[in-house]
Amino acid sequence: MPIIVQKYGGSSVENIEKIKNVAKRIAECKKEGFDLVVVVSAMGKTTDYLIDMAHQISDTPKKREMDVLMATGEQVSISLLSIALNEIGVAAISFTGPQLGIKTEGYHTKSRIAEINKNIILDAINKGKVVIVAGFQGVNEKNEITTLGRGGSDTTAVAIAAKLGCPCEIYTDVDGIYTIDPRLYPSARKLEVISYEEMLELASSGAGVIHTRAVELAEIYNVPVTVALNTGNIKGTIIKELDETMEKTAITGLAVDNNEAMITLNGVPHDIKIIADIFSKIAKLDINIDMISQTTPVNKLVSISFTLPKNDLSQAISILEQYKKEIFTFSYETFDNITKLSVIGIGMKSQSGVASKMFEILAENDIAVHIITTSEIKISYVINPEDQKKAIEAVAREYNL
Ligand code: ADP
Ligand code: ASP
Ligand code: MG
Numbered sequence: 001m002p003i004i005v006q007k008y009g010g011s012s013v014e015n016i017e018k019i020k021n022v023a024k025r026i027a028e029c030k031k032e033g034f035d036l037v038v039v040v041s042a043m044g045k046t047t048d049y050l051i052d053m054a055h056q057i058s059d060t061p062k063k064r065e066m067d068v069l070m071a072t073g074e075q076v077s078i079s080l081l082s083i084a085l086n087e088i089g090v091a092a093i094s095f096t097g098p099q100l101g102i103k104t105e106g107y108h109t110k111s112r113i114a115e116i117n118k119n120i121i122l123d124a125i126n127k128g129k130v131v132i133v134a135g136f137q138g139v140n141e142k143n144e145i146t147t148l149g150r151g152g153s154d155t156t157a158v159a160i161a162a163k164l165g166c167p168c169e170i171y172t173d174v175d176g177i178y179t180i181d182p183r184l185y186p187s188a189r190k191l192e193v194i195s196y197e198e199m200l201e202l203a204s205s206g207a208g209v210i211h212t213r214a215v216e217l218a219e220i221y222n223v224p225v226t227v228a229l230n231t232g233n234i235k236g237t238i239i240k241e242l243d244e245t246m247e248k249t250a251i252t253g254l255a256v257d258n259n260e261a262m263i264t265l266n267g268v269p270h271d272i273k274i275i276a277d278i279f280s281k282i283a284k285l286d287i288n289i290d291m292i293s294q295t296t297p298v299n300k301l302v303s304i305s306f307t308l309p310k311n312d313l314s315q316a317i318s319i320l321e322q323y324k325k326e327i328f329t330f331s332y333e334t335f336d337n338i339t340k341l342s343v344i345g346i347g348m349k350s351q352s353g354v355a356s357k358m359f360e361i362l363a364e365n366d367i368a369v370h371i372i373t374t375s376e377i378k379i380s381y382v383i384n385p386e387d388q389k390k391a392i393e394a395v396a397r398e399y400n401l
Pocket of ligand 2: 152154
Protein backbone atom coordinates (compact mmCIF):
# COMPACT_ATOMS: atom_id res chain seq x y z
CA MET A 1 0.00 0.00 0.00
CA PRO A 2 1.27 3.55 -0.66
CA ILE A 3 2.74 5.28 2.38
CA ILE A 4 1.91 8.84 3.45
CA VAL A 5 3.63 10.81 6.19
CA GLN A 6 1.22 13.07 8.05
CA LYS A 7 2.18 15.60 10.69
CA TYR A 8 -0.18 17.09 13.26
CA GLY A 9 0.97 20.23 15.07
CA GLY A 10 0.42 21.24 18.68
CA SER A 11 -2.93 22.92 18.10
CA SER A 12 -4.25 19.76 16.38
CA VAL A 13 -3.58 17.64 19.47
CA GLU A 14 -4.08 20.24 22.19
CA ASN A 15 -6.64 18.20 24.16
CA ILE A 16 -8.05 14.68 24.36
CA GLU A 17 -11.01 15.53 22.14
CA LYS A 18 -8.69 16.72 19.37
CA ILE A 19 -6.42 13.69 19.77
CA LYS A 20 -9.49 11.47 19.32
CA ASN A 21 -10.42 13.47 16.19
CA VAL A 22 -6.95 12.99 14.73
CA ALA A 23 -7.25 9.26 15.46
CA LYS A 24 -10.57 9.19 13.55
CA ARG A 25 -8.99 10.94 10.57
CA ILE A 26 -6.10 8.49 10.56
CA ALA A 27 -8.56 5.59 10.67
CA GLU A 28 -10.33 7.02 7.58
CA CYS A 29 -7.06 7.40 5.64
CA LYS A 30 -6.16 3.85 6.58
CA LYS A 31 -9.55 2.68 5.22
CA GLU A 32 -8.83 4.53 1.97
CA GLY A 33 -5.87 2.20 1.54
CA PHE A 34 -2.83 4.10 2.82
CA ASP A 35 -0.12 3.07 5.21
CA LEU A 36 0.58 5.90 7.58
CA VAL A 37 3.49 7.35 9.46
CA VAL A 38 2.17 10.09 11.72
CA VAL A 39 4.45 12.67 13.29
CA VAL A 40 3.02 14.63 16.21
CA SER A 41 4.05 17.69 18.18
CA ALA A 42 3.55 18.28 21.88
CA MET A 43 -0.02 19.07 23.00
CA GLY A 44 -0.95 22.75 22.59
CA LYS A 45 1.47 25.05 24.34
CA THR A 46 3.23 22.26 26.27
CA THR A 47 6.70 23.16 24.97
CA ASP A 48 6.24 26.77 26.13
CA TYR A 49 5.18 25.56 29.62
CA LEU A 50 8.20 23.26 29.85
CA ILE A 51 10.58 26.07 28.90
CA ASP A 52 8.86 28.41 31.33
CA MET A 53 9.27 25.94 34.20
CA ALA A 54 13.01 25.69 33.54
CA HIS A 55 13.28 29.48 33.52
CA GLN A 56 11.51 29.67 36.87
CA ILE A 57 14.54 27.80 38.21
CA SER A 58 17.37 29.28 36.17
CA ASP A 59 18.06 32.09 33.69
CA THR A 60 20.69 29.97 32.01
CA PRO A 61 19.61 26.33 32.11
CA LYS A 62 22.01 23.96 30.36
CA LYS A 63 20.89 23.35 26.78
CA ARG A 64 21.44 19.61 27.23
CA GLU A 65 18.90 19.61 30.05
CA MET A 66 16.50 21.78 28.03
CA ASP A 67 16.56 19.10 25.33
CA VAL A 68 15.81 16.33 27.84
CA LEU A 69 12.96 18.47 29.19
CA MET A 70 11.46 19.62 25.89
CA ALA A 71 11.53 16.16 24.35
CA THR A 72 9.05 14.95 26.99
CA GLY A 73 6.23 16.98 25.41
CA GLU A 74 6.09 14.88 22.27
CA GLN A 75 6.34 11.63 24.22
CA VAL A 76 3.00 12.42 25.86
CA SER A 77 1.18 13.13 22.60
CA ILE A 78 2.52 10.11 20.67
CA SER A 79 1.48 7.67 23.39
CA LEU A 80 -1.99 9.23 23.74
CA LEU A 81 -2.57 9.18 19.98
CA SER A 82 -1.45 5.56 19.79
CA ILE A 83 -3.80 4.66 22.67
CA ALA A 84 -6.64 6.52 20.91
CA LEU A 85 -6.02 4.60 17.68
CA ASN A 86 -5.81 1.21 19.36
CA GLU A 87 -9.03 2.05 21.20
CA ILE A 88 -10.94 2.48 17.91
CA GLY A 89 -9.51 -0.72 16.51
CA VAL A 90 -6.61 0.68 14.48
CA ALA A 91 -3.32 -1.01 15.33
CA ALA A 92 -0.70 1.64 16.16
CA ILE A 93 2.69 1.90 17.80
CA SER A 94 4.49 5.01 19.03
CA PHE A 95 8.22 5.76 18.91
CA THR A 96 10.34 8.55 20.32
CA GLY A 97 13.04 10.03 18.07
CA PRO A 98 15.90 8.12 19.77
CA GLN A 99 13.93 4.86 19.57
CA LEU A 100 13.61 5.32 15.82
CA GLY A 101 17.31 6.03 15.40
CA ILE A 102 16.76 9.64 14.35
CA LYS A 103 20.43 10.64 14.51
CA THR A 104 21.22 14.31 14.81
CA GLU A 105 24.29 16.52 14.59
CA GLY A 106 25.03 20.05 15.76
CA TYR A 107 24.18 21.96 18.90
CA HIS A 108 21.64 21.15 21.60
CA THR A 109 18.24 22.87 21.06
CA LYS A 110 19.02 23.42 17.37
CA SER A 111 20.27 20.08 16.10
CA ARG A 112 19.91 18.84 12.55
CA ILE A 113 18.74 15.42 11.43
CA ALA A 114 21.66 13.48 9.94
CA GLU A 115 20.21 9.98 9.55
CA ILE A 116 17.02 7.99 10.09
CA ASN A 117 16.75 4.22 10.38
CA LYS A 118 13.79 3.43 8.14
CA ASN A 119 13.82 -0.30 8.94
CA ILE A 120 12.06 0.12 12.28
CA ILE A 121 9.31 2.14 10.57
CA LEU A 122 8.96 -0.34 7.70
CA ASP A 123 8.90 -3.34 10.07
CA ALA A 124 6.01 -1.81 12.01
CA ILE A 125 4.16 -0.93 8.79
CA ASN A 126 4.64 -4.50 7.54
CA LYS A 127 2.99 -5.67 10.73
CA GLY A 128 -0.03 -3.56 9.71
CA LYS A 129 0.56 -0.80 12.25
CA VAL A 130 0.18 2.95 12.01
CA VAL A 131 3.54 4.33 13.10
CA ILE A 132 3.33 7.33 15.42
CA VAL A 133 6.56 9.33 15.71
CA ALA A 134 7.56 12.02 18.19
CA GLY A 135 8.48 15.10 16.20
CA PHE A 136 11.21 17.60 17.02
CA GLN A 137 13.68 15.18 18.63
CA GLY A 138 16.55 12.81 18.02
CA VAL A 139 19.75 11.53 19.52
CA ASN A 140 23.31 12.69 18.84
CA GLU A 141 26.59 10.81 18.49
CA LYS A 142 27.09 10.97 22.28
CA ASN A 143 23.72 9.29 22.79
CA GLU A 144 22.24 12.52 24.18
CA ILE A 145 18.63 13.51 23.52
CA THR A 146 18.47 16.49 21.17
CA THR A 147 15.79 18.76 19.71
CA LEU A 148 15.59 20.41 16.32
CA GLY A 149 14.61 23.99 17.18
CA ARG A 150 11.10 25.36 17.79
CA GLY A 151 8.64 24.13 15.21
CA GLY A 152 10.96 21.23 14.35
CA SER A 153 8.29 18.52 14.08
CA ASP A 154 7.72 19.61 10.48
CA THR A 155 11.34 18.69 9.80
CA THR A 156 10.95 15.25 11.38
CA ALA A 157 7.97 14.64 9.08
CA VAL A 158 9.69 15.78 5.88
CA ALA A 159 12.89 13.89 6.76
CA ILE A 160 10.93 10.65 7.20
CA ALA A 161 9.02 11.26 3.95
CA ALA A 162 12.34 11.87 2.17
CA LYS A 163 13.74 8.63 3.57
CA LEU A 164 10.64 6.65 2.58
CA GLY A 165 10.28 8.44 -0.78
CA CYS A 166 6.66 9.40 -0.14
CA PRO A 167 4.61 12.62 0.10
CA CYS A 168 4.24 14.61 3.31
CA GLU A 169 1.07 16.26 4.61
CA ILE A 170 1.38 18.90 7.32
CA TYR A 171 -1.89 19.44 9.20
CA THR A 172 -2.21 22.58 11.25
CA ASP A 173 -4.66 25.27 12.44
CA VAL A 174 -4.65 27.18 9.14
CA ASP A 175 -5.99 25.85 5.83
CA GLY A 176 -2.88 26.56 3.77
CA ILE A 177 -0.07 28.99 3.09
CA TYR A 178 -1.26 32.56 2.74
CA THR A 179 0.47 35.54 1.13
CA ILE A 180 0.81 36.97 4.67
CA ASP A 181 0.22 35.34 8.08
CA PRO A 182 -3.60 35.62 8.30
CA ARG A 183 -3.29 36.42 12.00
CA LEU A 184 -1.44 39.61 11.05
CA TYR A 185 -3.43 40.40 7.92
CA PRO A 186 -6.82 38.69 7.78
CA SER A 187 -7.46 39.66 4.13
CA ALA A 188 -4.40 37.74 2.91
CA ARG A 189 -4.92 35.36 -0.03
CA LYS A 190 -4.44 31.61 0.17
CA LEU A 191 -1.91 30.21 -2.31
CA GLU A 192 -2.77 27.05 -4.20
CA VAL A 193 0.86 26.27 -4.79
CA ILE A 194 4.22 27.76 -3.83
CA SER A 195 7.76 26.89 -4.94
CA TYR A 196 10.29 25.41 -2.52
CA GLU A 197 12.51 28.41 -3.14
CA GLU A 198 9.89 30.97 -2.17
CA MET A 199 8.64 28.94 0.80
CA LEU A 200 12.21 28.60 2.07
CA GLU A 201 12.64 32.38 2.01
CA LEU A 202 9.23 32.98 3.62
CA ALA A 203 9.90 30.44 6.37
CA SER A 204 13.41 31.64 7.11
CA SER A 205 12.11 35.22 7.19
CA GLY A 206 9.64 34.50 9.96
CA ALA A 207 6.53 32.89 8.42
CA GLY A 208 6.24 30.32 11.21
CA VAL A 209 3.76 28.11 9.36
CA ILE A 210 6.49 25.58 8.49
CA HIS A 211 10.00 24.95 9.85
CA THR A 212 12.72 26.28 7.52
CA ARG A 213 14.78 23.10 7.62
CA ALA A 214 11.69 21.10 6.59
CA VAL A 215 11.44 23.11 3.36
CA GLU A 216 15.17 22.76 2.79
CA LEU A 217 14.97 18.96 3.06
CA ALA A 218 11.81 18.85 0.93
CA GLU A 219 13.61 20.71 -1.84
CA ILE A 220 16.77 18.58 -1.66
CA TYR A 221 14.85 15.29 -1.73
CA ASN A 222 12.00 16.59 -3.91
CA VAL A 223 9.30 15.72 -1.37
CA PRO A 224 5.91 17.25 -2.28
CA VAL A 225 4.55 18.86 0.91
CA THR A 226 0.91 19.82 1.45
CA VAL A 227 0.00 22.25 4.22
CA ALA A 228 -3.68 21.97 5.17
CA LEU A 229 -6.23 22.33 7.95
CA ASN A 230 -6.23 19.43 10.44
CA THR A 231 -9.84 18.49 9.62
CA GLY A 232 -8.55 17.39 6.22
CA ASN A 233 -11.65 18.56 4.35
CA ILE A 234 -10.26 21.74 2.78
CA LYS A 235 -7.75 21.77 -0.05
CA GLY A 236 -4.45 23.09 1.28
CA THR A 237 -1.35 24.54 -0.37
CA ILE A 238 1.22 22.40 -2.18
CA ILE A 239 4.89 23.24 -1.83
CA LYS A 240 6.76 21.88 -4.83
CA GLU A 241 9.27 22.54 -7.58
CA LEU A 242 8.36 25.54 -9.71
CA ASP A 243 6.93 24.63 -13.10
CA GLU A 244 5.94 26.68 -16.15
CA THR A 245 2.33 26.95 -15.11
CA MET A 246 3.13 28.67 -11.83
CA GLU A 247 2.40 32.37 -11.94
CA LYS A 248 5.43 34.62 -11.63
CA THR A 249 4.14 37.72 -9.89
CA ALA A 250 6.79 40.11 -8.56
CA ILE A 251 5.85 39.43 -4.93
CA THR A 252 4.35 36.15 -3.77
CA GLY A 253 4.32 36.80 -0.07
CA LEU A 254 5.38 38.91 2.87
CA ALA A 255 6.87 37.61 6.12
CA VAL A 256 7.15 39.37 9.44
CA ASP A 257 9.69 38.43 12.08
CA ASN A 258 9.43 39.79 15.60
CA ASN A 259 11.96 37.38 17.07
CA GLU A 260 15.07 39.16 15.86
CA ALA A 261 17.21 41.70 17.66
CA MET A 262 19.62 44.25 16.18
CA ILE A 263 23.09 45.11 17.39
CA THR A 264 24.97 48.19 16.24
CA LEU A 265 28.74 48.17 16.69
CA ASN A 266 30.34 51.62 16.80
CA GLY A 267 33.98 52.64 16.55
CA VAL A 268 35.06 49.45 14.82
CA PRO A 269 38.52 49.83 13.18
CA HIS A 270 38.10 49.66 9.40
CA ASP A 271 40.22 46.52 9.26
CA ILE A 272 38.70 43.48 7.63
CA LYS A 273 40.66 41.15 9.91
CA ILE A 274 39.07 42.62 13.04
CA ILE A 275 35.60 42.62 11.50
CA ALA A 276 36.02 39.02 10.32
CA ASP A 277 37.25 38.03 13.78
CA ILE A 278 34.15 39.48 15.49
CA PHE A 279 31.77 37.67 13.15
CA SER A 280 33.65 34.39 13.23
CA LYS A 281 33.55 34.37 17.07
CA ILE A 282 29.78 34.86 16.89
CA ALA A 283 29.41 32.20 14.19
CA LYS A 284 31.33 29.70 16.33
CA LEU A 285 28.48 29.88 18.84
CA ASP A 286 26.15 28.82 16.01
CA ILE A 287 24.44 32.20 16.11
CA ASN A 288 22.75 32.85 12.82
CA ILE A 289 23.42 36.43 11.74
CA ASP A 290 21.00 37.59 9.14
CA MET A 291 21.16 41.18 7.93
CA ILE A 292 24.37 43.21 8.00
CA SER A 293 25.06 46.80 6.99
CA GLN A 294 28.20 48.85 7.39
CA THR A 295 28.76 52.61 7.19
CA THR A 296 31.58 54.18 5.15
CA PRO A 297 34.69 54.76 7.27
CA VAL A 298 35.11 58.03 9.19
CA ASN A 299 38.57 58.46 10.74
CA LYS A 300 39.22 54.82 9.83
CA LEU A 301 36.31 53.70 12.00
CA VAL A 302 33.01 52.17 10.87
CA SER A 303 29.67 51.31 12.42
CA ILE A 304 28.16 47.93 11.67
CA SER A 305 24.56 46.90 12.33
CA PHE A 306 23.33 43.34 12.16
CA THR A 307 20.37 41.22 13.19
CA LEU A 308 20.32 37.92 15.08
CA PRO A 309 17.74 35.80 16.91
CA LYS A 310 16.64 37.47 20.17
CA ASN A 311 17.40 34.23 22.02
CA ASP A 312 21.07 34.51 21.08
CA LEU A 313 21.48 38.13 22.14
CA SER A 314 23.05 37.47 25.54
CA GLN A 315 25.64 35.09 24.09
CA ALA A 316 26.59 37.65 21.43
CA ILE A 317 26.87 40.37 24.08
CA SER A 318 29.35 38.26 26.05
CA ILE A 319 31.65 38.27 22.99
CA LEU A 320 31.25 42.00 22.38
CA GLU A 321 32.15 42.73 26.01
CA GLN A 322 35.55 41.18 25.29
CA TYR A 323 36.13 43.54 22.36
CA LYS A 324 35.17 46.50 24.51
CA LYS A 325 38.12 45.64 26.75
CA GLU A 326 40.52 45.15 23.83
CA ILE A 327 39.61 48.04 21.46
CA PHE A 328 39.28 51.40 23.16
CA THR A 329 37.15 53.03 20.39
CA PHE A 330 34.67 50.14 20.39
CA SER A 331 31.13 50.28 21.81
CA TYR A 332 27.83 48.62 20.97
CA GLU A 333 24.10 49.18 21.27
CA THR A 334 21.40 46.51 21.32
CA PHE A 335 17.83 46.86 20.09
CA ASP A 336 15.56 43.99 21.01
CA ASN A 337 12.38 45.66 19.83
CA ILE A 338 12.55 45.57 16.06
CA THR A 339 10.44 44.15 13.24
CA LYS A 340 11.87 42.52 10.17
CA LEU A 341 9.62 42.70 7.15
CA SER A 342 10.55 40.67 4.07
CA VAL A 343 8.93 40.59 0.65
CA ILE A 344 9.53 37.46 -1.37
CA GLY A 345 8.88 36.55 -4.98
CA ILE A 346 10.51 34.54 -7.71
CA GLY A 347 9.24 37.18 -10.15
CA MET A 348 11.88 39.55 -8.76
CA LYS A 349 14.47 37.61 -10.73
CA SER A 350 13.05 38.96 -13.95
CA GLN A 351 11.21 42.13 -12.89
CA SER A 352 13.17 45.17 -11.83
CA GLY A 353 11.89 48.07 -9.77
CA VAL A 354 10.58 46.17 -6.74
CA ALA A 355 13.16 47.74 -4.39
CA SER A 356 12.45 51.25 -5.64
CA LYS A 357 8.68 50.72 -5.44
CA MET A 358 9.10 49.46 -1.87
CA PHE A 359 11.09 52.59 -0.99
CA GLU A 360 8.27 54.73 -2.35
CA ILE A 361 5.67 52.83 -0.34
CA LEU A 362 7.65 53.08 2.89
CA ALA A 363 8.47 56.76 2.34
CA GLU A 364 4.86 57.66 1.51
CA ASN A 365 3.80 56.06 4.77
CA ASP A 366 6.53 57.68 6.88
CA ILE A 367 8.12 54.38 7.81
CA ALA A 368 11.71 54.58 9.02
CA VAL A 369 14.01 51.80 7.79
CA HIS A 370 17.11 50.79 9.79
CA ILE A 371 18.69 48.04 7.66
CA ILE A 372 17.88 46.69 4.22
CA THR A 373 19.22 43.56 2.58
CA THR A 374 18.38 42.09 -0.78
CA SER A 375 18.85 38.74 -2.41
CA GLU A 376 17.68 37.42 -5.74
CA ILE A 377 14.11 36.78 -4.60
CA LYS A 378 13.86 38.66 -1.29
CA ILE A 379 14.15 42.16 0.14
CA SER A 380 14.15 42.59 3.91
CA TYR A 381 13.69 45.75 5.96
CA VAL A 382 14.21 46.37 9.66
CA ILE A 383 11.51 48.78 10.82
CA ASN A 384 10.04 49.90 14.14
CA PRO A 385 7.35 47.54 15.50
CA GLU A 386 4.86 50.41 15.74
CA ASP A 387 5.01 50.75 11.91
CA GLN A 388 4.37 47.05 11.28
CA LYS A 389 0.62 47.22 10.66
CA LYS A 390 0.88 50.28 8.43
CA ALA A 391 3.71 48.70 6.42
CA ILE A 392 1.90 45.38 5.91
CA GLU A 393 -1.27 47.12 4.76
CA ALA A 394 0.53 49.43 2.34
CA VAL A 395 2.59 46.62 0.76
CA ALA A 396 -0.42 44.28 0.58
CA ARG A 397 -2.46 46.97 -1.18
CA GLU A 398 0.24 47.70 -3.73
CA TYR A 399 1.00 44.06 -4.56
CA ASN A 400 -2.47 42.60 -4.10
CA LEU A 401 -1.34 40.18 -1.38
P1 ADP B 1 1.52 23.89 14.35
O1 ADP B 1 1.36 23.90 15.83
O2 ADP B 1 0.46 23.11 13.66
O3 ADP B 1 2.90 23.50 13.91
P2 ADP B 1 2.15 26.66 13.86
O4 ADP B 1 1.61 27.61 14.86
O5 ADP B 1 3.58 26.30 13.96
O6 ADP B 1 1.23 25.37 13.86
O7 ADP B 1 1.88 27.22 12.39
C1 ADP B 1 0.61 27.65 12.00
C2 ADP B 1 0.51 29.16 12.11
O8 ADP B 1 1.42 29.76 11.20
C3 ADP B 1 -0.82 29.74 11.70
O9 ADP B 1 -1.73 29.77 12.78
C4 ADP B 1 -0.46 31.13 11.19
O10 ADP B 1 -0.82 32.15 12.10
C5 ADP B 1 1.04 31.10 11.06
N1 ADP B 1 1.53 31.63 9.78
C6 ADP B 1 2.61 32.45 9.63
N2 ADP B 1 2.78 32.78 8.36
C7 ADP B 1 1.79 32.18 7.65
C8 ADP B 1 1.45 32.14 6.27
N3 ADP B 1 2.15 32.82 5.36
N4 ADP B 1 0.39 31.39 5.90
C9 ADP B 1 -0.33 30.68 6.81
N5 ADP B 1 -0.04 30.69 8.13
C10 ADP B 1 0.99 31.43 8.56
N1 ASP C 1 6.71 21.11 20.24
C1 ASP C 1 7.76 21.80 19.54
C2 ASP C 1 7.55 23.30 19.59
O1 ASP C 1 6.60 23.75 20.17
C3 ASP C 1 7.95 21.32 18.13
C4 ASP C 1 6.83 21.63 17.17
O2 ASP C 1 5.75 22.06 17.59
O3 ASP C 1 7.03 21.45 15.96
O4 ASP C 1 8.36 24.03 19.09
MG1 MG D 1 4.73 24.55 13.73
